[in-house]
Amino acid sequence: xxxxxxxxxxxxxxxxxxxxxxxxxxxxxxxxxxxxxxxxxxxxxxxxxxxxxxxxxxxxxxxxxxxxxxxxxxxxxxxxxxxxxxxxxxxxxxxxxxxxxxxxxxxxxxxxxxxxxxxxxxxxxxxxxxxxxxxxxxxxxxxxxxxxxxxxxxxxxxxxxxxxxxxxxxxxxxxxxxxxxxxxxxxxxxxxxxxxxxxxxxxxxxxxxxxxxxxxxxxxxxxxxxxxxxxxxxxxxxxxxxxxxxxxxxxxxxxxxxxxxxxxxxxxxxxxxxxxxxxxxxxxxxxxxxxx
Numbered sequence: 475x476x477x478x479x480x481x482x483x484x485x486x487x488x489x490x491x492x493x494x495x496x497x498x499x500x501x502x503x504x505x506x507x508x509x510x511x512x513x514x515x516x517x518x519x520x521x522x523x524x525x526x527x528x529x530x531x532x533x534x535x536x537x538x539x540x541x542x543x544x545x546x547x548x549x550x551x552x553x554x555x556x557x558x559x560x561x562x563x564x565x566x567x568x569x570x571x572x573x574x575x576x577x578x579x580x581x582x583x584x585x586x587x588x589x590x591x592x593x594x595x596x597x598x599x600x601x602x603x604x605x606x607x608x609x610x611x612x613x614x615x616x617x618x619x620x621x622x623x624x625x626x627x628x629x630x631x632x633x634x635x636x637x638x639x640x641x642x643x644x645x646x647x648x649x650x651x652x653x654x655x656x657x658x659x660x661x662x663x664x665x666x667x668x669x670x671x672x673x674x675x676x677x678x679x680x681x682x683x684x685x686x687x688x689x690x691x692x693x694x695x696x697x698x699x700x701x702x703x704x705x706x707x708x709x710x711x712x713x714x715x716x717x718x719x720x721x722x723x724x725x726x727x728x729x730x731x732x733x734x735x736x737x738x739x740x741x742x743x744x745x746x747x748x749x750x751x752x753x754x755x756x757x758x759x760x761x762x763x764x765x766x
Contacts, residue, residue: 475554477561484562484609491559493520496642497612499603502526503543504552507647507655511616512556514644523560523610524553530566531577532598538741543660562610569605577601580627580634586721588623588745591711591736599624600631607637615639620646620654622734622747626721646746648674654746661742669707670739673746676701680715680733684750691715691724694733702737711736711743718749 478484496515500508515522533539578600589596617625629641647655652674676698683697694715702708715724718732734747
């Protein structure tokens with residue numbers, strides 16, 4: 475496994491490997507969800523690259539950039555065991571040198587949900603992913619369904635800017651009690667961790683209502699809110715039942731829905747989602763076909 479920090483060395487390593495490359499972009503502090511992306515990339519490409527970079531431009535001024543969990547030594551050991559070929563660990567100064575002033579803005583789909591709650595977040599996400607694509611030139615890039623809106627944004631950017639990259643979306647990995655795996659779960663105290671599965675409980679209740687025939691977006695939101703209201707430690711930021719393509723909130727009956735939520739429990743801000751009324755990997759807006 476080759477480990478590089480500079481853009482020049484990353485490009486050199488990429489060019490040395492003939493054949494298809496899969497890229498897994500991460501901010502490190504890896505868990506089983508990240509490693510499932512690596513496993514998928516390993517199965518579908520001759521070469522696998524992983525980036526580890528806590529991207530400052532996607533954090534707001536009062537967010538957790540400074541305290542975001544980091545453990546590079548552990549991450550590298552996990553990636554070596556997973557058979558990764560190239561790991562790129564750039565510094566903020568390498569990615570954003572003095573005088574840097576170019577950013578990528580995706581409009582429309584960034585204005586709602588996470589985009590409304592975290593102004594500027596997707597500007598940072600789109601910019602760093604575009605830079606990763608430019609430097610590493612992957613054939614495929616792998617993202618998790620947990621960050622559903624991010625997938626929509628990256629798919630839109632990839633299409634609009636003509637990047638020759640296939641966006642592959644993989645299932646959300648969950649703990650046995652349903653909590654979506656996330657690096658930020660480390661913020662939870664034992665008591666808060668016991669409460670955190672309420673997110674998946676709310677989504678599951680809405681999914682059950684959908685399975686029973688409920689198709690009204692507002693009714694689905696009410697179902698989710700009722701579950702969250704029963705957990706005193708859960709502070710809801712948003713609850714959504716939206717069109718999977720536009721992310722506009724659904725009012726009235728719908729054939730498909732992306733139900734999602736953002737909830738604070740203690741200092742942890744947790745997000746999760748489920749796609750209803752479509753295959754798990756919906757090609758129309760960025761969910762690729764799955765082998766599952």
